[in-house]
Amino acid sequence: MLKELQGKTAVITGAGSGFGLEVARIGARHGMNLVLVDVQADALERARTELEAAGAAVLAQRVDVSSAEAMDDLAEAVQQRFGAPHFVFNNAGVAAGGLVWENTVADWQWVLGVNLWGVVHGVRAFTPRMLAASQADPAYRGHIVNTASMAGLLTPPNMGVYNVSKHAVVALTETLYQDLHLVSDQIGASVLCPYFVPTGISQSERNRPGELATGQPTQSQLIGQAMSDKAVSSGKVTAAEVAQKVFDAMAADAFYIYSHPKALGNVQTRMSAIVAGQNPPDPFAERPDVGVQLRAALRGA
Ligand SMILES: NC(=O)c1ccc[n+]([C@@H]2O[C@H](COP(=O)([O-])OP(=O)(O)OC[C@H]3O[C@@H](n4cnc5c(N)ncnc54)[C@H](O)[C@@H]3O)[C@@H](O)[C@H]2O)c1
Numbered sequence: 001m002l003k004e005l006q007g008k009t010a011v012i013t014g015a016g017s018g019f020g021l022e023v024a025r026i027g028a029r030h031g032m033n034l035v036l037v038d039v040q041a042d043a044l045e046r047a048r049t050e051l052e053a054a055g056a057a058v059l060a061q062r063v064d065v066s067s068a069e070a071m072d073d074l075a076e077a078v079q080q081r082f083g084a085p086h087f088v089f090n091n092a093g094v095a096a097g098g099l100v101w102e103n104t105v106a107d108w109q110w111v112l113g114v115n116l117w118g119v120v121h122g123v124r125a126f127t128p129r130m131l132a133a134s135q136a137d138p139a140y141r142g143h144i145v146n147t148a149s150m151a152g153l154l155t156p157p158n159m160g161v162y163n164v165s166k167h168a169v170v171a172l173t174e175t176l177y178q179d180l181h182l183v184s185d186q187i188g189a190s191v192l193c194p195y196f197v198p199t200g201i202s203q204s205e206r207n208r209p210g211e212l213a214t215g216q217p218t219q220s221q222l223i224g225q226a227m228s229d230k231a232v233s234s235g236k237v238t239a240a241e242v243a244q245k246v247f248d249a250m251a252a253d254a255f256y257i258y259s260h261p262k263a264l265g266n267v268q269t270r271m272s273a274i275v276a277g278q279n280p281p282d283p284f285a286e287r288p289d290v291g292v293q294l295r296a297a298l299r300g301a
Contacts, residue, residue, distance in 0.1 A: 001141060001188060001250070001252070001253040002086060002087060002142065002143040002188065002250040002251065003141075003250075003251045004141070005027070005030035005031065005032050005086075005087075006031040006032070007031060007033070008032050008033070008086040008087065009032065009033040009034075009078070009082040009083070009084075009085040009087070010024070010027045010033070010034055010085065010086070010087040010088075011035040011037065011074075011085045011088045011089065011122075011126065012024050012036055012037060012089045012091065013037040013038070013063075013065050013092040013118060014037070014065075014091045014093060014147075015034075015037055015038050015044065015047050015060075016040050016043025016044045016046070016047050017043050017199060018199030018200055018201065018239050019147065019192070019194070019239050019242055019243055020036075020038070020089065021047055021239075022238075022239045022242070022243035023089055023091070023243040023246055023247075024036060024047060024051055024056075025050075025054070025240070025243070026240075026243050026244060026247055028055065028056040029054070030247075031055075031056075032056065032087070033056065033057045033059075034051055034058045034059070035058075035059045035060075035061065035074075035078050035081075035082070035085065036048055036058060036059070036060045036061070037060075037061050037063050037065065038062065038063075039062065039063065039065070040207055041062050044060055047060070057082075059077065059078065059081050059082070061077060064209070065090075065092045065114060065117075065118030065119075065122065066113030066114050066118055066121075068117075068124075071118075071121035071124075071125045072121075074125065075125035075126055075129060078126075079129060083133065084126075084129040084130050084132065084133035084140075085126060085129070085130065086130075086140075086141065086142050086143070087142070087143050087144075087145070087250065088122055088126045088142075088143075088144045088145070089147070089246070090119040090122035090123065090144070090145070090146045090147065091146075091147040091192070092114055092118050093114055093115045093118075093147055093165075093201070093204075094110065094111055094114045094115065094201075094207065094208070095111070095159070095162050095201055095202065095204045096111050096159075096204070097162065097221055097225060097227075097228060098159075098217070098218055098220040098221035098224050099158060099160075099298075100160030102218045103160070103161050104214045106213065106214050107161055107214060108161055109212055110208055110209070111161045111162060111165050112161070112165050113212075115162070115165035115166065115168075115169065116165045116168045116169060116172075119146045119147075119169050119172060119173075120172065122144075122146075123146070123176060126144070127144065127176075127187075130142040130144075130187050131183065131184060134184055134186040134187055138186075140186055141186055141187070142186065142187040143188045143190065143250045144173075144176065144188070144189045144190075145189070145190045145192055145246055145257070146169050146172065146173040146190075147169070147192045147194075148166045148167075148169035148173065148191050148192065148193050149162070149166040149169075149193055149194060150194065150195045150258075150263060150266075150267075151163045151166045151167075152167050152168075152169055152191070152193055153167075153170065153193060153267045153270070154266055154267060154283070155283070156283050157283055157294075158220055158223070158227075158298075159224060169191065170191055170193070173190070173191040174255075176189045177189040177190075188250070188253050189255070190249050190250065190254065190257055191256060191257065192242070192245075192246060193256060193257065193258055193259075194242055194258075194259040195235070195237075195258075195260035196231040196232050196235040196260075197232070197235045197237055197238070197242055197259055198232055198233055198234075198239065199232070199239050201228075201232055202225070202228045202232045202233070219297075220298060223294065223297050223298065227290075227294070237260060241259075242257075242259045245257050245258075245259065266283075266286075269281050269285070
């Protein structure tokens with residue numbers, strides 16, 4: 001349960017855009033020290049300038065979260081500047097779509113590298129320092145929030161790499177929650193599962209490293225990109241509203257953070273089928289027209 005934020009330290013990955021930037025803005029309003037982490041230098045610099053102008057003490061670090069060494073160095077730099085953090089938001093993420101057998105090894109390495117290994121490194125590098133702080137000070141409170149997705153609770157077609165990365169983040173974070181409870185009452189964990197929210201996520205390719213580049217996108221990847229552009233840009237809930245839910249969840253020690261609780265019917269349907277031993281349900285049950293269009297496009301009709 002993290003409620004008192006004034007003078008406390010937040011580490012935010014993916015802080016240059018979207019949810020990360022909005023969480024940083026709220027942190028600044030609450031008087032938190034901010035460690036802003038992003039791989040995109042210009043976005044990171046803009047965030048640093050804005051948040052320093054808002055009065056926050058800022059440490060901005062250009063880090064690729066998929067790098068174990070860079071994340072270890074980051075944790076050390078945070079420790080030197082502010083001591084152990086109180087809030088770690090492992091949020092940086094990228095998306096790639098397409099039929100699951102068409103994704104290249106580079107696609108898997110890039111998406112799992114950022115979305116899964118980035119969270120693994122954040123948990124690995126910061127949790128021991130937070131535990132040490134909690135042992136040294138009974139008043140210390142900390143919270144780790146990992147960003148997954150509704151794609152961590154569902155298996156929408158034509159985006160398998162992303163689904164796998166986000167299911168792994170849900171599993172990692174549920175286990176983190178359980179493991180923390182074995183050893184401490186002072187540090188909590190939550191998982192953020194947004195549905196479609198307008199951010200830069202559908203332009204993730206802007207940050208794909210050159211060594212993980214792939215050739216021309218396949219037909220299924222082009223279709224997936226167009227569908228994701230449309231779904232993300234037409235989302236009605238804002239990134240700022242989702243960021244506020246992150247702080248509300250930390251204060252209430254709530255584990256699952258949903259941007260669109262009404263979309264949970266799909267999760268219920270999936271879970272019921274699993275328990276009943278039924279085959280995976282139609283993912284387009286609520287929007288049959290979308291399924292008809294997608295099948296027609298993929299079959300070249
Ligand atoms: N927007 C949505 O609809 C949605 C839905 C579900 C989950 N999510 C998740 O939310 C998280 C935040 O994404 P967003 O929607 O705010 O998108 P965004 O693109 O606006 O922000 C993501 C940030 O992560 C940074 N980033 C990318 N690769 C990185 C790397 N290797 N190291 C460090 N930083 C890196 C980007 O530069 C960017 O600033 C992601 O994990 C994403 O998968 C988003």
